[in-house]
Amino acid sequence: MAAGVVKFFNATKGFGFIAPSSGEPDVFVHASGIDSPEGVNDGDEVEFEVVTDRRSGRANAVDVRVTNRAPAKPQSAGRVASAKAPGESLGQAAGAVKWFNTTKGFGFIAPDAGGPDVFVHASAVERAGLRDLQDGQRLEFEVLSDPRTGKLSAANLRTQ
Incomplete structure (x- = not known):
């Protein structure tokens, strides 16, 4: 089991990256690999398993679970609704x-x-x-x- 922080996650596109605590390169995460019903947000601390994608050979995060939620960030005035807004x-x-x-x-x-x-x-x-x-x-x-x-x-x- 690895640990890290969600560096970026685009809920609309359904993917993002986790920065592992070990200092290893960022790990790709697809929405299908997230176990949390609330999803993940930038800055959330997570635990996850690392698997290697057969086609690309790159590390992917699966069984991602949030261990500590990041505080919600207020939106700045005039900013377009975030990708997390459902529409x-x-x-x-x-x-x-x-x-x-x-x-x-x-x-x-x-x-x-x-x-x-x-x-x-x-x-x-x-x-x-x-x-x-x-x-x-x-x-x-x-x-x-x-x-x-x-x-x-x-x-x-x-x-x-």
Whole structure:
């Protein structure tokens, strides 16, 4: 078990880096490797296992657990909402998984009501207590709209 501090984590993109306490080079962490339901924030102290990615040969953090939360940082005036902001809720929807790639950590849901497909990230799948999604799987979910781009994403997934 290794220890370190979250150097940076982008919740929107679902990845970041941990600075190990041992002084080793920073370790990549994907959202799927985080065991904490609240996720991680910059400055959090964590414990984790290090595995080597078969394709890249780089160190990856898995089984990441927060041991000490960093104090919340106030946002400066005029600053755009952080990547951790979930976006505006457009309400509940139902639909079927169009496709989901566990390796890439994302996929899309085709809403029953029509309209554009809704992006779903692996972190939303994990927060729902699911391992992955199957093509055609029925879901109910909250639709969020990114305040900057207007793109739709799914949160609070529930199987039907």
